[in-house]
Amino acid sequence: MKRTAVVDIRLCVSCGACAKVCPRSAIAVYKGMYAKVTRERCVGCGLCAKTCPASVITVVTADE
Numbered sequence: 092m093k094r095t096a097v098v099d100i101r102l103c104v105s106c107g108a109c110a111k112v113c114p115r116s117a118i119a120v121y122k123g124m125y126a127k128v129t130r131e132r133c134v135g136c137g138l139c140a141k142t143c144p145a146s147v148i149t150v151v152t153a154d155e
Contacts, residue, residue: 094151096109096135096140096149104145105124107120109142136150
């Protein structure tokens with residue numbers, strides 16, 4: 092089972108802090124509106140969730 096980050100886009104403030112700390116460049120701010128995770132790149136390390144000032148990122152186990 093693969094772990095991956097999930098962003099609550101309704102509450103994301105699109106600050107970009109998560110994108111800056113991601114070691115795999117798996118997160119980008121989509122059109123200045125919210126952070127978007129590229130699931131194929133994400134390894135579920137949790138750095139983005141720890142860094143998020145709005146606490147809207149969680150790391151979940153995804154069935155593949």
